């Protein structure tokens with residue numbers, strides 16, 4: 001095995017060197033319309049189509065950078081008996097299913113890894129389970145392919161998220177085990193778990209955390225990341241004694257397509273960002289607050305006249321490309337299908353959904369070339385000849401899970417932006 005990777009992220013756009021993915025499996029279909037909402041989906045998905053679309057996304061990334069798969073990483077750490085016992089114990093206790101512990105422990109690493117992700121069916125061998133409406137003892141992790149959310153690389157550390165919904169919490173337990181025990185990474189971990197002074201209102205998810213510049217973090221505050229969650233992060237950064245500006249952007253609660261900041265705002269290159277105008281640019285009730293910390297103290301905390309103006313005042317003026325183009329109707333439609341959710345593999349080099357055609361036109365107006373994923377995968381187009389481009393992947397089922405290219409990546413390491 002090669003040298004372990006030391007995670008490092010200090011921007012949203014620096015050339016990507018390593019990323020963690022999860023190819024969707026049976027867990028995305030293990031639900032009915034009746035529990036799609038609890039699963040945090042907007043619809044039930046069709047696995048073969050999901051997998052075809054995901055294959056494009058994954059193949060593009062495999063071609064351009066080093067990728068890791070959650071299931072492989074998990075299988076690998078489960079080879080270690082002690083790690084296996086501790087992890088199964090922690091999960092069964094947390095999920096209150098200690099009765100299936102021995103069953104799980106009797107499985108080999110690969111089978112166990114699948115079960116921990118895809119779920120374990122309820123045995124109908126007692127009156128209670130026989131009459132139960134549930135199908136699963138251990139619920140499937142429907143949202144694990146959105147690897148962005150459960151853990152976050154912040155500079156040299158890995159932050160283990162505190163999810164707002166219980167259905168996603170096991171993802172964080174698994175990611176923590178991976179970062180603690182995988183020989184592939186060498187890192188320190190920040191975790192809100194087992195901190196008695198943190199209340200139940202503390203939650204923070206990766207989709208809300210954007211590192212805009214070495215000294216600027218933009219954090220969404222909405223249904224998935226609470227003010228207490230942000231204060232937890234700020235307290236951690238205070239301990240590091242660095243000077244950082246934390247720009248907090250408040251988000252609407254509804255509809256569910258606004259769950260994370262990265263659904264309405266992403267960074268594209270040094271001078272450009274993608275915005276959903278009604279939330280980020282128009283007059284509205286969603287405020288922007290700037291906190292500057294230096295030398296372990298909050299130096300300043302103040303309300304700001306909007307996200308873009310605040311960034312400009314911090315010396316980071318950005319041209320905003322409108323998600324959905326210039327028509328409000330199209331903006332709403334394309335934001336709903338993760339039209340603002342771009343993943344940058346390098347400054348000006350993006351991946352996004354092909355379906356959001358008005359968004360792509362707006363990018364073309366800014367000099368971006370649109371390249372279909374298939375052409376990159378089969379080598380008919382070499383991206384090296386383009387300075388600014390967006391590689392488009394098919395997305396008719398994937399966005400119904402509630403996210404796009406940025407949500408489906410957990411970057412571990414990027415080069416610094418010069």
Ligand SMILES: NC(=[NH2+])NCCC[C@H](N)C(=O)O
Nearest residue numbers: 040146207260401402403407
């Ligand atoms: N970074 C993101 N925007 N992630 C989207 C996650 C969508 C997922 N269905 C959820 O509700 O949790």
